[in-house]
Amino acid sequence: MKSNSLNGFTMVELMVVLAVVSILAAVALPAYLNYSTRAKVSEGVGMMSAAKTDVMAFYVSNSTFPVTNLEAGLGPSTDYASRTVTGVSIGSDPSAGTITVELSLPQLGTDNLLQLVPTASESGFDWTCQAASVNGIVTNFLPSSCR
Numbered sequence: 001m002k003s004n005s006l007n008g009f010t011m012v013e014l015m016v017v018l019a020v021v022s023i024l025a026a027v028a029l030p031a032y033l034n035y036s037t038r039a040k041v042s043e044g045v046g047m048m049s050a051a052k053t054d055v056m057a058f059y060v061s062n063s064t065f066p067v068t069n070l071e072a073g074l075g076p077s078t079d080y081a082s083r084t085v086t087g088v089s090i091g092s093d094p095s096a097g098t099i100t101v102e103l104s105l106p107q108l109g110t111d112n113l114l115q116l117v118p119t120a121s122e123s124g125f126d127w128t129c130q131a132a133s134v135n136g137i138v139t140n141f142l143p144s145s146c147r
Helices: 011-062
Strands: 085-091 098-103 113-121 124-131
Touching (some): 011 085, 011 098
Antiparallel strands (some): 085 098, 098 113, 113 124
């Protein structure tokens, strides 16, 4: 006699697999979006490095921090634009020599400003990375070096 054996999966098994995959996707997708946004914000920190050098050189020459890109010897803010960064500017908020990066990321909305605030001491320069007080980046998107 021949036995009637069926090959394949039952509907219940397929539904269980679908449920597991859905749960994994629901957890992984927000984590991935958060991670990718943080990586793009880190690009802004990298764009500030050239401005840091110019701000420090200005301070060494003048014993004061610059308050504009022109004083620091930088071009207009938009010269430093990329897909993620709208511009890099030097200003006086919250103190002279502050480097501000404006990011263009839809998930940030208008909260898209990241700052490096300098302080000079006898031992050199200290830089504080922070979200701007107005329209600053949400804390969970800040790179680990800025928290």
